[in-house]
Amino acid sequence: MPGSSSPDAHSSVVALVRCPSYEERVVDAAIGRGLELLGGIERFAQPGETIQLKPNLLVGRDPDRAVTTHPNVFRAIARRFIDAGAAVSYGDSPGFGRLSAVARRAGLATVAEDLGFGLADFSRGRTVSFSDGRLIKQFTLAEGVLAAEGIVSLPKLKTHGLTRITGAIKNQYGCIPGPLKAEFHARLPNADLFSQMLVDLNRFLRPRLFVMDGIVAMEGNGPQGGTPRPMNILLLSTDPVALDATVGSLIGLDPTLVPPIVYGEAFGLGRAFEIETVGDLVGSFLAEDFDVNRRRSSTTGEPGRYSRLARRFVVPRPIVLPTRCTRCGTCVSVCPVAPKAIGFETEDRSSPPVHRYERCIRCYCCQEMCPEAAIELHVPLLGRIIHRR
Ligand code: SF4
Ligand code: SF4
Structure with missing residues (x-):
């Protein structure tokens, strides 16, 4: 069962690492540097532990479309955990298509075969109680996720229609098996309720590390049909709220406009403010013309705010x-x-x-x-x- 720590003294540190290409050795060096900035791989993996890597595998697309976590980011992280003695597996619940086919098209299956690890079980779900849930007291989660001792989340920096960005917090939505994801959309029909559910999901799962692939991000009509946008950055943190809020700072998006960040702070998942950044300077990545929805409250149908x-x-x-x-x-x-x-x-x-x-x-x-x-x-x-x- 994943989960463990609540945010600790290091939780609101976000490491920013410049990474100018997806060339394997360049990404590997950048990931190594990012991990060192957060205290080293030993902080996140113990020999013999089972670790579930959770990339963004929304649909099967070639890596250069910037829809999915790039295979060389996936490779660099997987290799570090394997070298540290962890037993690694990976998986996601794609929005469309079979996981094995999506992973193949996105280039991740080849990496996993190279490094000798496999897909976790995302086809079956198991229901678990979460009495501390602020909105959701029970989740049905993929067996593969529940079987792991720790989760390492590998989100992609992209825009999103409902939540404006799909980042560290939203990446865990894929831990819910496919058909059940649609049920949550129907049950929680606005961005606020949906985001509260996402935050509860993260509070239950508590991934131990987030590594965001922003080397080539996606702007505009994301998270699938947008435009690739080089940002040349990897972001690493143990705090998904701080990580997503830092993305907001980079792309000129007020974090208070992003419901998962707002509820992430309110429900104690992490910190949206007073974030310590380490590594490269925030100012060297600014992309204030990033094409993202900055309209106040324009995507939500908050209860009490909008009538039908x-x-x-x-x-x-x-x-x-x-x-x-x-x-x-x-x-x-x-x-x-x-x-x-x-x-x-x-x-x-x-x-x-x-x-x-x-x-x-x-x-x-x-x-x-x-x-x-x-x-x-x-x-x-x-x-x-x-x-x-
Ligand atoms: S409810 Fe509306 S926005 Fe959602 S999938 Fe159906 S048509 Fe699209
Ligand atoms: S709108 Fe898009 S998803 Fe719907 S039928 Fe046309 S191409 Fe397919």
């Missing part, structure tokens, strides 16, 4: 771009509400799918999983007036 009517006229809505749509149907498959809030009008899919906004909870799963970047989020006119940049 206001959600319709204020909160961004997903829009299908007909010229890009290949009519694959992924968006329809992943829509978590019943009846679906997006669908084809004819069986032969002669035209792109259509949203039924009166049923749409604005979870943005359709936008997240569209393989063609054919769904974008548009703020209705009233929302643009209320939340002027």
